[in-house]
Amino acid sequence: IRRIAVFTSGGDAPGMNAALRAVVRTAAWNKLHVYGIERGYEGMIDGHFKRLERRDVANIIQRGGTVLRTARSMRFMTPEGRAMAADHLRAYDIDACIAIGGNGTFTGAKIFSEEHGIPFIGVPGTIDNDLYGTDYTIGFDTAVNTAIEAVDKIRDTADSHNRLFFVEVMGRHSGYIALYTAIGSGASSVLIPEAETDLEELKAVFRKNKARGKLFSVVIVAEGHPMGGAAGIAAQIKDELASMEPKVTVIGHMQRGGAPTAADRMLASRLGHAAVNRLLLGEENVAVGVISNEVETTSFDDAIHKEKKPKSSLIEMASILSI
């Protein structure tokens, strides 16, 4: 392996730049040539490649977003789009690619690699933490910190006015951000797709709180909740809630931005470094991850298809701590 390409794809996540920096520096240290591809698979199809050297990734470890920019590419889902991408990789003499992204990114990498024989290594970057093969994904810790900071502020006003808030956090299909935010902010309840939601039980909690004079509550709802997120849940129990002046707050995309936390910088640096090392050791079509504080690899098949769910003990703990 002499030349590699690296790109970020799918939803951005704080720490992607730290991962890119680690890839470029580890590659440079091993005398590999690195090309950065702009806007993920879109740039691969359009031939937007640029040579990246050691100094090109200076001063980015602390920046949110991705300096390579990103996209969710529909064209890469077609064989024609992938063939154009393969032509560009061959034109640049690329021996292997490092893809930083989530499930869709890894799925694209696997299909592409099978069709065109170019090896890939995946680096898990998504705030949702929904990828199998790593305890945490790059960006999750920062997103949870951002959500907790927002909920801390909402609590102040909820408490002052004795109001009930339904706060919706991100997670397309996953309750990780919601669960960690709820535990970390001391929320009254958390509603996630991985645990059954009993609205009667929730109403009973509100009634009990009301009876003892506590109207103020903060309920964290995962965006991917099957009952329709925070607005959906609030609508279903609004009659019960009239006296509590329920409010719905959607934290939204601010969870995707901001400077990465120390934990995300560390994780991203380890995984970017490991991705290059694993390629040099001859591994391919695997995702790197950190499991029990050790770097491990997982086949794309498992990373894409195996489900990762929050531990049931944590879900139980969240409810015990909120009594």
Ligand code: F6P
């Ligand atoms: O996968 C990360 C994520 O932020 C999800 O939590 C969310 O559902 C989705 O991306 C939003 O995507 P977009 O920014 O394309 O609207």
